Amino acid sequence: MYIPSLADMLVAHERIKPHIHRTPVLTSQYLNDLTGAELFFKCENLQKAGAFKARGASNAVFGLTAEQAAKGVATHSSGNHGTCLSYAAGRRGIPCTVVMPRTAPQAKKDAVRGYGGRVVECEPSTTSREAVFAEVVAETGAEFVHPYNDPRVIAGQGTCSKELVEQVSGLDAVIAPIGGGGMISGTCLTLSNLMPQIKIYAAEPEQADDAYRSFRAGHIIADDAPVTVADGLKVPLKDLTWHFVQNHVTDILTASEQEIIDAMLLIWKRMKIVMEPSSAVPLATIIKNKDVFAGKRVGVIITGGNVDLDMLPWQQK
Known part of the structure; x- marks a missing residue:
């Protein structure tokens, strides 16, 4: 198993620069007041093809x-x-x-x-x-090209948090959704080398919480076909992503389906940006665990904006 290095991430960033956006970081005073934290949203929903991937x-x-x-x-x-x-x-x-x-x-x-x-x-x-x-x-x-259990892919995903720490100084924590763990692994790869003091949190739906259970059990527990509104987070960890999760993640937090939908709607209303349910899971877990993040400067990775506009979850009965 080849574990990508910081050098791999730096080479990746130079290689992909002509093909990606350096996405903006947005803030919301309303969401800061709501959570008691300073939140910095890295908007990969505005990335090429609509996602960090x-x-x-x-x-x-x-x-x-x-x-x-x-x-x-x-x-x-x-x-x-x-x-x-x-x-x-x-x-x-x-x-x-x-x-x-x-x-x-x-x-x-x-x-x-x-x-x-x-x-x-x-x-x-x-x-x-x-x-x-x-x-x-x-x-x-x-x-x-595996969606996440691939050193080339993880090195590429690590460029997101490299940009984030260049755009925002003094972060105490970064939180991103977790499904198979590609984004989290890239975040771990970059931050453990460049900013090891920053705590890394993963956010997961309660109804697809195999990473949460794996983290607590100390070994991979895979679900075959979980059902959740966060359709991008249904896949299990694999050996390479598990390496990063096990060694570098501070904690994995979960949110219910309703909490995810509420957080998604809140971002749509307050920040005026389109993002998909998977991207709302980090905010949902921050709202649910305010004591963990209160008073902290927190990078929140909004992973994608490819949502079906005819099937918005708050419209489904």
């Missing part, structure tokens, strides 16, 4: 040799990684195939196709996803 995907795609690139890339993804890999592959002019659950938001399937990617559907379980994906790779010979 453009970073890791671009690093993987533009790091391929010409021989590897000729066969294209492939992945399995509930949405954002597939969209971002299609985006990066399109920038390089190579094919991309994405295996997606049939239940993935239509907006995310459309986004993959919009960037020139091919969608192959599977059942909404890890077992089905991996079986269908194996068929795709056998057929195409494409380079597998």
